[in-house]
Amino acid sequence: MARIVMKFGGTSVANIERIQNVARHVQREVAAGHEVAVVVSAMSGVTNQLVAWCREACPEYDLREYDAIVASGEQVTSGLLALALQNLGIAARSYQGWQIPLTTDSAHSAARITGMDGDAIISGMRAGQVAVIAGFQGIGPENRIATLGRGGSDTSAVAVAAGVQADRCDIYTDVDGVYTTDPRIVPKAGRLERVAFEEMLEMASLGAKVLQVRSVELAMIHKVRVFVRSSFDAPDAPQVGPGGLPPGTLICDEDEIVEQQVVTGIAFSRDEAQVTLRGVQDKPGVAARVFGPLAEANINVDMIVQNISDDGRTTDLTFTVPVADYDRAMKLLGSLESDLGFEKLDGANEVVKVSVVGMGMRSHAGVAAKAFSALAERGINIRAIATSEIKISVLIDAAYTELAVRTLHSVYGLDKD
């Protein structure tokens, strides 16, 4: 017997028929003797309608009212799933964020979870009652509903799993797990049985869209084992994968991964634009004068490369910003030209960041060199490089995305037979 949290997104609960299908997934776990809590999103489309009404009622809407309005979507699905479970003869009840309570800070519409009281849910589960929890929401410090922002239901699910000390948090999604890279680009991409939290965090933040970054962070902190699986599986499909699980990917502590690969996957992100300041004065304080104003304008700077000065007086400074902020960043830096005293402002938004990720990298030399030479052999120019203990990222022209990803996937032996 295990304690399991199951999370279903908006398309899985889009109508009563699908909610009944979700109920059968829950029924299977209950029949297996598990204690179950379920976290649900709003019916797909509902949140968008509610947001549209908010905009129409008040273009500069109050985020506290916005939260009260949009949280109603999950309120409805949690109640309906509880009813659908009861209809199968399974004891169930719904919980809203304020009833648990799942507490948050006051950053309405993008609140962070500050606490999760698992007591009521645990005693309900022990009595054989399935807890159906409205995802995406909690209660703020002023007793007002606060939502966690888009994709917040994943985060809710992990927080609930941590709060009730669940053995596993199953995320039902439209893919059947985490792949070595995007199978639409590399047909030989394979599903990973297990991924370490740290790797998943790099994969998620680098563009693999299976899970929200925040939910992976939370899972890592609380050591919540997250199992990504397909919501399209029939509820009665055999659960025969390794460890008694169906096809899917377990995101877990690295201790649980017996045979650690050097490289786990190749991620890429098209959400990057490159900015280069040429002929910047090479003296202390310059970086602060460049990045300070960008931070104030709330523009995230990612890869930063500064070459050693040729002439001892000036240097080139390259970094990336999100594509959406590119125009704003260029305009801002242009306006600072006289202050910063650079020679030329260059930029490119037809670029992509490709990353090689793997925990095994820490103990293996030559991983980066292998990437660089493989890309060079294909004639792919590297615009910038950034590395961490478990990843190597390169910025290249967007036109080479597929070629680069396929090359690296093959070079590190990730191609499936």
Place this chain on the structure above:
Amino acid sequence: MARIVMKFGGTSVANIERIQNVARHVQREVAAGHEVAVVVSAMSGVTNQLVAWCREACPEYDLREYDAIVASGEQVTSGLLALALQNLGIAARSYQGWQIPLTTDSAHSAARITGMDGDAIISGMRAGQVAVIAGFQGIGPENRIATLGRGGSDTSAVAVAAGVQADRCDIYTDVDGVYTTDPRIVPKAGRLERVAFEEMLEMASLGAKVLQVRSVELAMIHKVRVFVRSSFDAPDAPQVGPGGLPPGTLICDEDEIVEQQVVTGIAFSRDEAQVTLRGVQDKPGVAARVFGPLAEANINVDMIVQNISDDGRTTDLTFTVPVADYDRAMKLLGSLESDLGFEKLDGANEVVKVSVVGMGMRSHAGVAAKAFSALAERGINIRAIATSEIKISVLIDAAYTELAVRTLHSVYGLDKD
């Protein structure tokens, strides 16, 4: 300056445009210097959709889940109206039942209000903030959302008005007040400026559908002055009626009604069916043996007439039941024939109850006699009579409804010039 509660129903908040129109009604009262709380229903149609989903998910649905689901409708409109008010530059915030808190008993889906804490709303209003309250809902003893049943938003509004000691509770409805009778039947029906609580209670329970009976009861207990007015009036229409009010009807304590009419109005109810037991034994305990089983079957009995026995042994017993329960009542009584020992079971569901209502009746003799002779003159046979201090009800054939109502309306001098 006054403190006003305004209540708007589902058709008044059916879409964003109408919600913005409601906001302008509120704006007018705020501009006049009043402290305002607003109670809203769900957008029309939304509650029906939610109820349909509940039925689909689980035909025998858990009323606690039903409540959580349907209460979401008012949650959305309260938030949207708060936003629409903010868009007009008016400080506003929404309150759900559990936030106030407005407490109820545990009779989910038809809960009764047990408490209403006005403190937060009053201090908000004093600081110039309009309180927008989700109607129809409160929080039950187990910290779960409880709804008050259909039409419960009127009751919410009166409870809020009592809780914040409002000077008036304005109910915006699809008619511009309470009439001496239904104007569709009597074109000469006139709008009443003022009606006493007791009269309104008789009018409401007798079939005038302007206000829910429960809301009138609550208003009477807490002496909340209720003003019924049209939601179709333009928000900027002049507020020039008597007492600075627009056209409408004030439901208030009888002390506020200077010139009390003998008869205030003629009500009628088609929701009546007649049952007659002929040749019932005329001895103690018979009535209990008839009405006990009906009560157990949850069938409300209304007018009861028992004639004096002709032969000292048997008598006829006549009473009315709601039309919806007629077949059930006849079947039940038929099955008790041997036990009760009556001669014959008669019934009629083509009947109507017409009532003459007026506080002044208490101090005027001959009011009933006037009705009986007027009906007799028109050849209308009276099947049963029931009276209270302030009303006379007669049961007649449904075919005579219009004739009887017009006759009584005219006889008591209610016809408008």
